[in-house]
Amino acid sequence: MKIFFYIMAGFGIIMLVLYTYIGGFTAPEVVVITSETKYVAGQPYEGSIEDAALSKAFQRAAEVLEKKELEGMLGSIYYNDPDKSGDSLKAFIGIIVPDTNNITLPAGYELRTVPGGRKVVHAEVTANVIVAPKKLYAAVFDYAEEENLKLEDFYVEWFPQEDIGVVEVPVRK
Secondary structure: OHHHHHHHHHHHHHHHHHHHHOOOOOOOEEEEEEOOOEEEEEEEEEEEOOOHHHHHHHHHHHHHHHOOOOOOEEEEEEOOOOOOOOOEEEEEEEEEEOOOOOOOOOOOOEEEEEOOOOEEEEEEEEOOOOOHHHHHHHHHHHHHHHOOOOEOOOEEEEEEEOOEEEEEEEEOO
Protein backbone atom coordinates (compact mmCIF):
# COMPACT_ATOMS: atom_id res chain seq x y z
CA MET A 1 0.00 0.00 0.00
CA LYS A 2 2.87 2.36 0.81
CA ILE A 3 4.46 1.79 -2.59
CA PHE A 4 1.19 2.70 -4.31
CA PHE A 5 1.10 5.97 -2.35
CA TYR A 6 4.68 6.82 -3.39
CA ILE A 7 3.98 6.00 -7.03
CA MET A 8 0.87 8.18 -7.04
CA ALA A 9 2.69 11.01 -5.25
CA GLY A 10 5.53 10.81 -7.79
CA PHE A 11 3.03 10.82 -10.66
CA GLY A 12 1.27 13.83 -9.12
CA ILE A 13 4.54 15.75 -8.82
CA ILE A 14 5.44 14.98 -12.44
CA MET A 15 2.01 16.18 -13.62
CA LEU A 16 2.29 19.35 -11.52
CA VAL A 17 5.73 20.13 -12.98
CA LEU A 18 4.44 19.49 -16.52
CA TYR A 19 1.37 21.69 -15.98
CA THR A 20 3.61 24.46 -14.65
CA TYR A 21 5.98 24.06 -17.60
CA ILE A 22 3.19 24.51 -20.18
CA GLY A 23 1.94 27.66 -18.45
CA GLY A 24 -0.96 26.18 -16.53
CA PHE A 25 -0.52 28.60 -13.64
CA THR A 26 0.24 31.70 -15.74
CA ALA A 27 -2.43 34.38 -15.48
CA PRO A 28 -3.43 36.20 -18.67
CA GLU A 29 -3.04 39.97 -18.93
CA VAL A 30 -6.38 41.60 -19.80
CA VAL A 31 -6.96 45.18 -21.00
CA VAL A 32 -9.45 47.15 -23.07
CA ILE A 33 -7.87 48.53 -26.24
CA THR A 34 -8.83 49.76 -29.70
CA SER A 35 -8.39 46.92 -32.17
CA GLU A 36 -6.27 46.99 -35.31
CA THR A 37 -7.44 45.66 -38.68
CA LYS A 38 -6.53 42.02 -39.19
CA TYR A 39 -6.50 39.95 -42.37
CA VAL A 40 -7.19 36.25 -42.02
CA ALA A 41 -6.54 33.77 -44.82
CA GLY A 42 -8.24 30.49 -44.13
CA GLN A 43 -11.23 28.27 -44.50
CA PRO A 44 -14.70 28.43 -42.97
CA TYR A 45 -15.88 25.76 -40.57
CA GLU A 46 -19.36 25.08 -39.25
CA GLY A 47 -20.17 22.07 -37.12
CA SER A 48 -19.40 20.27 -33.87
CA ILE A 49 -16.27 21.09 -31.90
CA GLU A 50 -15.74 17.30 -31.81
CA ASP A 51 -15.78 16.91 -35.63
CA ALA A 52 -12.55 15.74 -37.25
CA ALA A 53 -12.98 18.44 -39.93
CA LEU A 54 -12.22 21.11 -37.31
CA SER A 55 -8.98 19.40 -36.38
CA LYS A 56 -8.10 19.08 -40.08
CA ALA A 57 -8.67 22.83 -40.58
CA PHE A 58 -6.17 23.60 -37.80
CA GLN A 59 -3.71 21.04 -39.18
CA ARG A 60 -4.03 22.59 -42.66
CA ALA A 61 -3.27 26.06 -41.24
CA ALA A 62 -0.16 24.75 -39.48
CA GLU A 63 0.91 23.05 -42.71
CA VAL A 64 0.44 26.29 -44.71
CA LEU A 65 2.80 28.06 -42.30
CA GLU A 66 5.29 25.21 -42.21
CA LYS A 67 5.48 25.02 -46.01
CA LYS A 68 5.70 28.83 -46.16
CA GLU A 69 2.68 29.04 -48.46
CA LEU A 70 1.78 32.16 -46.44
CA GLU A 71 3.64 34.35 -43.96
CA GLY A 72 1.89 35.13 -40.69
CA MET A 73 0.67 33.38 -37.57
CA LEU A 74 -2.01 30.86 -36.70
CA GLY A 75 -5.29 32.66 -36.17
CA SER A 76 -9.03 32.10 -36.11
CA ILE A 77 -12.30 33.97 -36.06
CA TYR A 78 -15.15 32.52 -34.03
CA TYR A 79 -18.67 33.74 -34.74
CA ASN A 80 -20.33 32.11 -31.76
CA ASP A 81 -19.65 30.58 -28.36
CA PRO A 82 -20.05 26.78 -28.57
CA ASP A 83 -20.71 26.66 -24.82
CA LYS A 84 -23.88 28.69 -25.44
CA SER A 85 -24.91 27.00 -28.69
CA GLY A 86 -24.86 23.33 -27.77
CA ASP A 87 -21.47 22.28 -29.24
CA SER A 88 -22.12 23.97 -32.59
CA LEU A 89 -19.25 26.15 -33.81
CA LYS A 90 -19.14 28.67 -36.63
CA ALA A 91 -15.55 29.67 -37.32
CA PHE A 92 -12.91 30.69 -39.83
CA ILE A 93 -9.61 28.87 -39.28
CA GLY A 94 -6.32 29.91 -40.81
CA ILE A 95 -3.46 32.39 -40.79
CA ILE A 96 -3.39 36.05 -39.79
CA VAL A 97 -1.35 37.62 -42.58
CA PRO A 98 0.58 40.89 -42.10
CA ASP A 99 -0.75 42.42 -45.34
CA THR A 100 -2.71 41.41 -48.40
CA ASN A 101 -0.41 42.80 -51.09
CA ASN A 102 0.85 40.21 -53.55
CA ILE A 103 -0.33 37.14 -51.65
CA THR A 104 -1.43 33.98 -53.36
CA LEU A 105 -3.96 32.07 -51.33
CA PRO A 106 -3.46 28.31 -50.97
CA ALA A 107 -6.07 26.03 -52.51
CA GLY A 108 -9.34 26.17 -50.57
CA TYR A 109 -8.41 29.35 -48.74
CA GLU A 110 -10.21 32.71 -48.83
CA LEU A 111 -9.42 36.06 -47.25
CA ARG A 112 -11.49 37.79 -44.57
CA THR A 113 -10.95 41.18 -42.97
CA VAL A 114 -11.59 41.96 -39.32
CA PRO A 115 -12.06 45.74 -39.21
CA GLY A 116 -10.06 47.70 -36.66
CA GLY A 117 -11.03 50.72 -34.60
CA ARG A 118 -13.31 48.85 -32.23
CA LYS A 119 -13.16 48.78 -28.44
CA VAL A 120 -12.15 45.20 -27.51
CA VAL A 121 -11.22 43.20 -24.46
CA HIS A 122 -7.70 41.99 -25.26
CA ALA A 123 -6.20 39.06 -23.33
CA GLU A 124 -2.71 37.65 -23.73
CA VAL A 125 -1.03 34.73 -21.98
CA THR A 126 2.29 32.95 -22.08
CA ALA A 127 1.19 29.33 -22.15
CA ASN A 128 1.13 26.33 -24.44
CA VAL A 129 -1.67 26.12 -27.00
CA ILE A 130 -3.03 23.17 -24.98
CA VAL A 131 -4.05 25.45 -22.08
CA ALA A 132 -3.94 28.97 -23.56
CA PRO A 133 -7.43 29.19 -25.12
CA LYS A 134 -9.26 28.08 -21.99
CA LYS A 135 -7.26 30.53 -19.85
CA LEU A 136 -7.78 33.39 -22.32
CA TYR A 137 -11.53 33.05 -22.66
CA ALA A 138 -12.05 32.61 -18.92
CA ALA A 139 -10.00 35.75 -18.28
CA VAL A 140 -11.95 37.77 -20.89
CA PHE A 141 -15.34 36.70 -19.53
CA ASP A 142 -14.29 37.31 -15.90
CA TYR A 143 -12.92 40.76 -16.78
CA ALA A 144 -16.08 41.70 -18.67
CA GLU A 145 -18.23 40.63 -15.73
CA GLU A 146 -16.08 42.58 -13.23
CA GLU A 147 -16.18 45.71 -15.40
CA ASN A 148 -19.88 45.33 -16.34
CA LEU A 149 -19.05 45.07 -20.05
CA LYS A 150 -21.30 43.35 -22.57
CA LEU A 151 -19.37 41.42 -25.20
CA GLU A 152 -20.26 40.49 -28.75
CA ASP A 153 -20.30 36.86 -29.85
CA PHE A 154 -17.28 37.43 -32.09
CA TYR A 155 -13.80 36.30 -31.09
CA VAL A 156 -10.45 36.70 -32.83
CA GLU A 157 -7.72 34.40 -31.55
CA TRP A 158 -4.09 34.15 -32.63
CA PHE A 159 -0.73 32.79 -31.59
CA PRO A 160 2.03 35.32 -32.43
CA GLN A 161 4.83 33.16 -31.04
CA GLU A 162 5.25 29.69 -29.69
CA ASP A 163 3.59 29.53 -26.27
CA ILE A 164 1.87 32.94 -26.57
CA GLY A 165 -1.86 33.17 -27.15
CA VAL A 166 -4.04 36.24 -27.70
CA VAL A 167 -7.78 36.75 -27.97
CA GLU A 168 -9.83 39.88 -28.63
CA VAL A 169 -13.57 40.23 -28.12
CA PRO A 170 -15.45 43.41 -29.13
CA VAL A 171 -17.34 45.29 -26.45
CA ARG A 172 -20.99 45.66 -27.38
CA LYS A 173 -22.05 49.27 -27.86
